[in-house]
Amino acid sequence: MSPKDVLHVSDLRMEFGGLVAVDGISFMVHPQEIFAIIGPNGAGKTTVFNCVSGFYKPTSGHVSFAGESITGLPSHQVARRGIVRTFQNIRLFKSMTVLENLLVAQHRQVNNNFLSGLFSLPRYRRYEREALDRAMFWLEQLGLGEFANREAGTLAYGHQRRVEIARCMITEPRLLLLDEPAAGLNPQEKLELQHLIDRLRRENHVAVLLIEHDMRLVMDVSDRILVMEYGRPIATDTPKRIQQDERVIKAYLGED
Amino acid sequence: MSHYQNAGQGNIFADSIKHALIAAILTVLMLMPIFALHIEPPRPPETALSLSYEWSFLLYGAAAVFCFQLIRPFLSKGLSGLPRFTTPELTPRHQQLALCLLLLGAFAVLAFGDRAQISIGQLAMIYVILALGLNIVVGFAGLLNLGYAGFYAIGGYTYAVLNIHYGLGFWQSLPIAVVLAAITGLVLGFPVLRLRGDYLAIVTLGFGEIIRLVARNIDFLGGPGGLNGVSKPSVFGYEMALRPSQEGVQTFHQIMGWKFQTIHMQYYLYILGIFFAVCAVLVAIRVSRMPIGRALEAMREDEIACRSLGLNPTALKLIAFTLGAGFAGVAGALFAAKQGSVSPEAFTFLESVLILVAVVVGGMGSLLGVIVGGILIAVLVTTGTGFAEYRMLYFGAILVIMMIWRPQGLLPVGRRQVKVKA
Amino acid sequence: MTDFLSQFFQQLINGLSIGAIYALIAIGYTMVYGIVGMINFAHGEIYMIGAYVGLVVLTAFGAASGLPVPVILGSALLISAAVTGLYGYAVEQVAYKPLRGAPRLVPLISALGVSVFLQNYVALGQGAYDLAVPDILSGTWSFSLGGQFDVTFSYSRMLIIAVTVILMVALTMFIKHSRLGQACRACSQDMSMANLLGIDTNRVISFTFMLGAVLAAVGGVLVGQSTGKINPFIGFIIGMKAFTAAVLGGIGSIPGAMLGGFVLGLVETFAQGYWSSEYKDVISFGLLILVLLFLPTGLLGKSSMEKV
Numbered sequence: 001m002s003p004k005d006v007l008h009v010s011d012l013r014m015e016f017g018g019l020v021a022v023d024g025i026s027f028m029v030h031p032q033e034i035f036a037i038i039g040p041n042g043a044g045k046t047t048v049f050n051c052v053s054g055f056y057k058p059t060s061g062h063v064s065f066a067g068e069s070i071t072g073l074p075s076h077q078v079a080r081r082g083i084v085r086t087f088q089n090i091r092l093f094k095s096m097t098v099l100e101n102l103l104v105a106q107h108r109q110v111n112n113n114f115l116s117g118l119f120s121l122p123r124y125r126r127y128e129r130e131a132l133d134r135a136m137f138w139l140e141q142l143g144l145g146e147f148a149n150r151e152a153g154t155l156a157y158g159h160q161r162r163v164e165i166a167r168c169m170i171t172e173p174r175l176l177l178l179d180e181p182a183a184g185l186n187p188q189e190k191l192e193l194q195h196l197i198d199r200l201r202r203e204n205h206v207a208v209l210l211i212e213h214d215m216r217l218v219m220d221v222s223d224r225i226l227v228m229e230y231g232r233p234i235a236t237d238t239p240k241r242i243q244q245d246e247r248v249i250k251a252y253l254g255e256d
Numbered sequence: 257m258s259h260y261q262n263a264g265q266g267n268i269f270a271d272s273i274k275h276a277l278i279a280a281i282l283t284v285l286m287l288m289p290i291f292a293l294h295i296e297p298p299r300p301p302e303t304a305l306s307l308s309y310e311w312s313f314l315l316y317g318a319a320a321v322f323c324f325q326l327i328r329p330f331l332s333k334g335l336s337g338l339p340r341f342t343t344p345e346l347t348p349r350h351q352q353l354a355l356c357l358l359l360l361g362a363f364a365v366l367a368f369g370d371r372a373q374i375s376i377g378q379l380a381m382i383y384v385i386l387a388l389g390l391n392i393v394v395g396f397a398g399l400l401n402l403g404y405a406g407f408y409a410i411g412g413y414t415y416a417v418l419n420i421h422y423g424l425g426f427w428q429s430l431p432i433a434v435v436l437a438a439i440t441g442l443v444l445g446f447p448v449l450r451l452r453g454d455y456l457a458i459v460t461l462g463f464g465e466i467i468r469l470v471a472r473n474i475d476f477l478g479g480p481g482g483l484n485g486v487s488k489p490s491v492f493g494y495e496m497a498l499r500p501s502q503e504g505v506q507t508f509h510q511i512m513g514w515k516f517q518t519i520h521m522q523y524y525l526y527i528l529g530i531f532f533a534v535c536a537v538l539v540a541i542r543v544s545r546m547p548i549g550r551a552l553e554a555m556r557e558d559e560i561a562c563r564s565l566g567l568n569p570t571a572l573k574l575i576a577f578t579l580g581a582g583f584a585g586v587a588g589a590l591f592a593a594k595q596g597s598v599s600p601e602a603f604t605f606l607e608s609v610l611i612l613v614a615v616v617v618g619g620m621g622s623l624l625g626v627i628v629g630g631i632l633i634a635v636l637v638t639t640g641t642g643f644a645e646y647r648m649l650y651f652g653a654i655l656v657i658m659m660i661w662r663p664q665g666l667l668p669v670g671r672r673q674v675k676v677k678a
Numbered sequence: 679m680t681d682f683l684s685q686f687f688q689q690l691i692n693g694l695s696i697g698a699i700y701a702l703i704a705i706g707y708t709m710v711y712g713i714v715g716m717i718n719f720a721h722g723e724i725y726m727i728g729a730y731v732g733l734v735v736l737t738a739f740g741a742a743s744g745l746p747v748p749v750i751l752g753s754a755l756l757i758s759a760a761v762t763g764l765y766g767y768a769v770e771q772v773a774y775k776p777l778r779g780a781p782r783l784v785p786l787i788s789a790l791g792v793s794v795f796l797q798n799y800v801a802l803g804q805g806a807y808d809l810a811v812p813d814i815l816s817g818t819w820s821f822s823l824g825g826q827f828d829v830t831f832s833y834s835r836m837l838i839i840a841v842t843v844i845l846m847v848a849l850t851m852f853i854k855h856s857r858l859g860q861a862c863r864a865c866s867q868d869m870s871m872a873n874l875l876g877i878d879t880n881r882v883i884s885f886t887f888m889l890g891a892v893l894a895a896v897g898g899v900l901v902g903q904s905t906g907k908i909n910p911f912i913g914f915i916i917g918m919k920a921f922t923a924a925v926l927g928g929i930g931s932i933p934g935a936m937l938g939g940f941v942l943g944l945v946e947t948f949a950q951g952y953w954s955s956e957y958k959d960v961i962s963f964g965l966l967i968l969v970l971l972f973l974p975t976g977l978l979g980k981s982s983m984e985k986v
Contacts (some may be wrong), residue, residue: 104550107567195315286764295730455925649799659788
């Protein structure tokens, strides 16, 4: 593999007690690339996500990130290396404010500053100030500034999705995993999301791995697409060619 | 329309009488072998057991259950119409005010209390520290630690051993006691914190018991009788006593030119208790506002989301667990100083339950709540001889009732949220 | 060599009989866990109540009554099982049923409260002291393996093993073939699905608690015959051990609880016999911790993956 790939997944296989959920999945994500995984429900897309982000330990196969193997690493270590994700069913800290959601994500202070925090030393206060500023910066970036003080659970669905992305971005990831980010959004919001993903890639230099059912969004925003069915890969190619691929049309697009 | 309603009500009434009757009969059956048929142990030279009979309990019990079951349907219907009893949601500002008032109250006891009240005060401060410590584990981190008395024991035994076997004083022993309790927390926590919540509860219970059983069986720790003759803390290095225990050294009172009375030692221990309790409150407040406090809250809400952001749940829990153990270390050393002795029986599982009751009644996660809970426990444990006999019965029932009726405790305090100014 | 063999057999018999008791109680833990997903902390106390009810019956129908031994023992077992079953039912109704769907910590604390309450409730009613259980089934069967001492097999131990084995066979048949047993299995697979299919889940849950209590009561009556004394606090330690057995076997699995009970009984007896009896409870708690740490899914349990 070439070291310039951000993510390299090879021959991934995941079994759940005899049931094969994912088999023979290989792909790589280049820097600043937007790479989408599509496929019918139950095709194993989220399982691939869970293997990449460390929530599942793959039965076999390899996952490496920036040239280093991360196969089987616990999820929090994967995240610390620069892969963060969102969830199909939004997982915000609902009773905390939006601002606090973003503060929690800046965890590196948790361990470093225990004593200075206990005595509220200037060093600690500076860190807190900076964390707040960063949080506000990202909220403004995503147009969420006015909601900073609201409890996250009280926000509209579309805004919650954005908070989740902001919470990821504040950790300064190199690879962002978005699990059906457009689900439940209206057409206007979908368009905004599309611009947002594109902007994050251009301005913040993240690569994006995307699971999405909305074909329009996927085709417009992705650089390349992996199509899965029954846990197996069907094709990996650019949106244009995927749309013309016989197997894909038969297996997936043709069903509409 | 009204016809139907009447028929319905008639049925409900007949049904509830039937239910109440069944419940009463079952109650009689359950109570009979425990309360009505009392097994008399044989009086020597006899060897056989015999039964004595006491029927009144059955009658009361059955009547109570019958009445309760009878009015229950109406009760729940009637009550649902009424506004439910709630204490107003307390904000962090209320909490600050209440804490100041409590501190004033503590000094009022110092100024006006007699020897017995001072003694209760000392115990109250110890329980406040324990409750605050357990609250970090149960309330902040959401981990049920049922072996908390074990860490309390380590604090107490550390001071007792260092004092009796090595001649160290309170102030020298205290940091060692705290560190040792915390390290034990760290070492025990490391393997167990990956376990599920209910397993964790039982493993900690097991650890707590092991610590006590080991203390019972080691002569160095005094065996079942424990260690006696632990000395009292000094004041800035000067002994507080009528006469110095060594030649050529002055006591605190000689320096100050005061006349020594034994109650002065009690005052001093109480002041120390207040001091450490205030420290514990301050630390707990800081922890709740620091990133670790936020992270723990986030972890209680959604551990998976935390992991996806790079937070290590095990490490977070470990910090909380260790911190809680450290609090227990302080409380243990204070307890040994107050009693002048430690014994395995002071640190049983029931002690862990008592501390848990303080936390649960006050409100898991609420500083004000657990402080009040701690004080309440100390008062209940020391006063009322009639109460003492049944107190564990009550405490058990309180845990159940609180969980059903008010799992958030009597004095829940909303967390102070971080906000930006508009 | 023959001495070693005799000793070994003796330990085996002792271990099996105490293991049988653990197995009986462990089934209660495991069934409740399988269906409601909670650890019934108070189960050890249910066992203790079973022992007390049994002793009340034994005292009432005591040796002086002149009734034949099987009648006395049989009625003690039956009455104790019935009354203790009621306790199992009542505990579930009062302390757990209102808490379904609450956060995990909540029923756990409630269960702890029930446990503390029941201990002191019995202490209040019957006194917080040891009571000697009359030895109804005295007598032993000894045999020699050729060594210096004989292997003794008391009738009470035989009874424990026999009754346990019979109950386990009956329970297995019941769970496999009866309607209620099938409903139990359905509920432990998927409670809400079972509910949708018209199974009265409340009834199944009540039944599970009662069944667990009945088995624990049998254990309580029998162990009184074997150890000779009871007090209101015996439930705590035995409850812990039976819980260990349930985890060891794989919590949620009924055959696992049976296996775990026997394995634990044997390990404990041999550890005490060949090592130290002073640290008896330390060994038990240590074993509990080791099992939970290193074998949390147990011998026959399935590991489950958390859903993300």
